[in-house]
Amino acid sequence: MISVRTLCKAHGARAVLTNVSAEVTKGETIAIVGPSGGGKSTLLRCLNALDTFDTGEVVIAGVTLRPRSGGAGETLRALRTRVGMVFQQFHLFPHLTVQANITLAPRVVRNVAPAVAARRAHELLDRVGLADRWDAYPHELSGGQQQRVAIARALAQDPEVLLFDEPTSALDPEMRGEVMAVIRDLAAGGMTMLVVTHEMHLATEIATRVWVIDRGGIAEDGPPAQVVEAPKSQVAKDYFGRLRK
Amino acid sequence: MAVCAAVGCRSADPASTLAQIRARGVLTYGADLQGGEPYLYEDPKDPSHLLGFEVDIMDALARRLGVRAQMKQYAWSNLVPSLQRGDFDIAMNGLEATADRAQQITLSTPYFVYAETLAVRRGAPYHTLADLAGKRVGTLNQTVAHDILRAQPVEPVLYEGNEEPYADLVQQRTEAVLLDNIIARRYGCIPSKPEVVCLDGDVALGTYVIGTRKTDPELAKAIDEAIAAMRADGELERILRKANLWDARQTGPFPEVAPDAGVRARSFDFEQAKLFAEGAGYTLFISLLAFLLAVPIGMLLAVARVYGGPLARGAARVYVELFRGTPVLLQLYVLYYGLAPWWSLGPVTAAILGLGLNYGAYEAEVYRGALLGMPRGQTEAAKALGLGPWQTLWHVLVPQAMRLALPPMTNDFVSLLKDSSLVSVITVIELTKRMTIAAVDLRGWLVPGLACALLYLALSVPLSELARRLERRLARDQRPHAL
Ligand SMILES: Nc1ncnc2c1ncn2[C@@H]1O[C@H](COP(=O)(O)OP(=O)(O)OP(=O)(O)O)[C@@H](O)[C@H]1O
Numbered sequence: 030m031i032s033v034r035t036l037c038k039a040h041g042a043r044a045v046l047t048n049v050s051a052e053v054t055k056g057e058t059i060a061i062v063g064p065s066g067g068g069k070s071t072l073l074r075c076l077n078a079l080d081t082f083d084t085g086e087v088v089i090a091g092v093t094l095r096p097r098s099g100g101a102g103e104t105l106r107a108l109r110t111r112v113g114m115v116f117q118q119f120h121l122f123p124h125l126t127v128q129a130n131i132t133l134a135p136r137v138v139r140n141v142a143p144a145v146a147a148r149r150a151h152e153l154l155d156r157v158g159l160a161d162r163w164d165a166y167p168h169e170l171s172g173g174q175q176q177r178v179a180i181a182r183a184l185a186q187d188p189e190v191l192l193f194d195e196p197t198s199a200l201d202p203e204m205r206g207e208v209m210a211v212i213r214d215l216a217a218g219g220m221t222m223l224v225v226t227h228e229m230h231l232a233t234e235i236a237t238r239v240w241v242i243d244r245g246g247i248a249e250d251g252p253p254a255q256v257v258e259a260p261k262s263q264v265a266k267d268y269f270g271r272l273r274k
Numbered sequence: 275m276a277v278c279a280a281v282g283c284r285s286a287d288p289a290s291t292l293a294q295i296r297a298r299g300v301l302t303y304g305a306d307l308q309g310g311e312p313y314l315y316e317d318p319k320d321p322s323h324l325l326g327f328e329v330d331i332m333d334a335l336a337r338r339l340g341v342r343a344q345m346k347q348y349a350w351s352n353l354v355p356s357l358q359r360g361d362f363d364i365a366m367n368g369l370e371a372t373a374d375r376a377q378q379i380t381l382s383t384p385y386f387v388y389a390e391t392l393a394v395r396r397g398a399p400y401h402t403l404a405d406l407a408g409k410r411v412g413t414l415n416q417t418v419a420h421d422i423l424r425a426q427p428v429e430p431v432l433y434e435g436n437e438e439p440y441a442d443l444v445q446q447r448t449e450a451v452l453l454d455n456i457i458a459r460r461y462g463c464i465p466s467k468p469e470v471v472c473l474d475g476d477v478a479l480g481t482y483v484i485g486t487r488k489t490d491p492e493l494a495k496a497i498d499e500a501i502a503a504m505r506a507d508g509e510l511e512r513i514l515r516k517a518n519l520w521d522a523r524q525t526g527p528f529p530e531v532a533p534d535a536g537v538r539a540r541s542f543d544f545e546q547a548k549l550f551a552e553g554a555g556y557t558l559f560i561s562l563l564a565f566l567l568a569v570p571i572g573m574l575l576a577v578a579r580v581y582g583g584p585l586a587r588g589a590a591r592v593y594v595e596l597f598r599g600t601p602v603l604l605q606l607y608v609l610y611y612g613l614a615p616w617w618s619l620g621p622v623t624a625a626i627l628g629l630g631l632n633y634g635a636y637e638a639e640v641y642r643g644a645l646l647g648m649p650r651g652q653t654e655a656a657k658a659l660g661l662g663p664w665q666t667l668w669h670v671l672v673p674q675a676m677r678l679a680l681p682p683m684t685n686d687f688v689s690l691l692k693d694s695s696l697v698s699v700i701t702v703i704e705l706t707k708r709m710t711i712a713a714v715d716l717r718g719w720l721v722p723g724l725a726c727a728l729l730y731l732a733l734s735v736p737l738s739e740l741a742r743r744l745e746r747r748l749a750r751d752q753r754p755h756a757l
């Protein structure tokens with residue numbers, strides 16, 4: 030489903046990603062952890078071409094991304110309908126209702142008929158537990174509700190891969206559970222997901238694999254039992270040690 | 275007394291203006307440099323130095339009173355009220371002797387006899403004013419010629435400068451021009467305008483006189499005596515000959531003061547109200563269409579500046595700087611008169627285009643600010659969903675930017691409504707121009723001014739109200755935060 034080969038990226042003189050290679054198969058849920066500034070967000074953004082990279086290659090959901098090319102318009106469009114993204118700050122469109130937020134992309138990108146898009150939006154809202162809030166504006170929702178709408182919006186494009194960048198970090202602790210529940214549900218449904226997170230139980234209970242990213246590289250890659258319980262690298266030991274405290 | 279002279283206030287003592295002039299050694303006269311050659315104009319070699327036959331006459335006149343003459347710049351159509359207010363001692367600038375003026379101020383004996391001259395395009399089928407029924411005929415605002423035209427079934431087209439009426443005649447925007455022979459000979463039927471011919475036969479004769487306040491009979495008498503003396507000893511003839519203005523008309527008999535043609539409104543009646551409503555209609559029509567032009571221009575420029583490549587960015591920037599950095603008045607002149615030989619626009623079209631192009635530059639900056647104010651996350655979220663650049667702009671950024679832009683846009687529209695008064699320089703009689711015409715006719719600014727203000731408010735207040743509602747609708751999701 031995803032294949033990353035010798036990916037390198039620098040911002041000016043500072044190397045942000047150094048020689049990252051990884052494979053993800055369909056249905057996996059990868060928890061990406063690591064110290065701040067390690068390059069987690071950057072890696073995620075390279076996977077759906079929000080950022081470009083300098084060398085290497087990414088093949089994701091059947092689309093091949095090459096260095097520096099933002100990619101031709103058609104490639105990008107194909108890529109982004111197949112790879113959804115959920116942001117730490119939700120980034121819902123404040124001028125649109127919940128339903129319009131969800132139906133916008135299907136309607137204008139894939140020319141789905143409005144009625145069909147609306148029906149699908151209601152299904153997805155039902156799935157994230159917000160069936161009755163379809164006509165609310167984002168500002169009328171709590172943070173947890175907004176993030177669930179953002180997930181429904183990403184799902185509306187019927188993606189093969191979902192990327193999450195710290196989906197619960199902007200939320201109060203009591204709202205994290207509702208978002209985690211949706212992610213858990215998606216994992217159970219076989220969605221392929223990469224989730225940058227600081228939530229321990231996502232790494233231990235939901236993820237099929239955990240990547241520890243540090244200084245631009247994947248320092249450790251393996252099942253939770255191995256990476257979280259018996260980390261080999263110093264950075265992973267430090268990181269999980271700190272979280273347990 | 276120095277203070278009194280400085281603020282130009284009027285004294286109750288009728289002898290005192292002449293006494294004051296003698297005491298300060300200076301006779302001040304109101305005139306308008308825009309009248310230009312040959313009346314009174316700046317020496318091209320030394321702009322602080324004035325030339326013109328009226329300057330020569332004033333110098334001679336002042337010399338005969340034992341003082342020095344000093345010009346004070348005033349808009350020509352305001353010379354009489356400014357004289358009455360006491361801004362200068364006398365008014366002297368091609369002031370025609372009319373019954374109307376004689377009621378307001380004291381008119382001296384004539385220093386020049388002019389003839390109203392009709393100019394038409396060569397080969398045009400017009401020989402007298404009567405042939406021009408229903409046609410557009412140019413003249414200067416508030417002149418005797420203007421009154422003559424108002425008494426005829428023609429459509430008067432009003433200008434503020436001497437060049438423009440003949441330029442428009444050449445451009446076929448008017449069918450004829452009626453003005454003093456001085457102006458006609460100097461600006462109309464000249465070798466560089468072979469298309470223009472001045473018709474033989476004076477439409478009317480009249481005289482230029484000097485105006486004094488009715489409270490200054492001593493000064494009026496002194497001026498009359500000085501003019502008579504200049505006439506008697508041949509100095510006046512020398513001055514007029516020098517300016518190539520001497521002709522058989524100058525030796526008399528002098529024409530009577532033109533009687534009141536009865537064409538000027540004397541009260542703010544139903545006719546006036548209708549004219550004001552028509553002026554307001556032009557103001558609204560021109561402003562609305564100009565704004566409808568400015569909004570898409572502004573959007574294109576803003577998008578080019580924020581998202582365009584180097585070329586588009588540069589071009590948009592040049593446009594904005596050019597149109598924002600030069601006066602809209604100049605742009606209107608260039609559009610209407612400057613481009614006329616290649617692209618002859620009607621006055622209303624030129625007005626809409628000129629204001630629209632100009633305000634486009636301002637709107638561009640409003641939208642640019644609004645687009646720059648959009649959070650980056652909005653663009654990224656739209657991109658991540660697969661929206662292309664234009665789709666992102668149209669569905670995500672523009673609706674939100676519009677909400678930010680609406681208050682400044684409302685502001686700009688109200689400002690445009692008022693700026694539209696500038697289009698009177700290209701002969702459109704909109705609300706403000708109508709007000710200034712009425713103010714001269716009615717001899718007072720109060721009633722026309724109030725009517726004008728009320729009409730502007732009647733146009734702008736409903737529009738701001740509309741904008742306020744729209745703003746509320748667009749900003750449903752953005753209630754102001756309590757502090
Ligand atoms: N636009 C940029 N210009 C320069 N450096 C950048 C830019 N964006 C990111 N970086 C640098 O790249 C490195 C990786 O950033 P990234 O955001 O990917 O880290 P992260 O692992 O997501 O950190 P966090 O956990 O704090 O979100 C950081 O050192 C950061 O300073």
Ligand SMILES: [Mg+2]
Pocket residue numbers: 069070071194
């Ligand atoms: Mg990050």
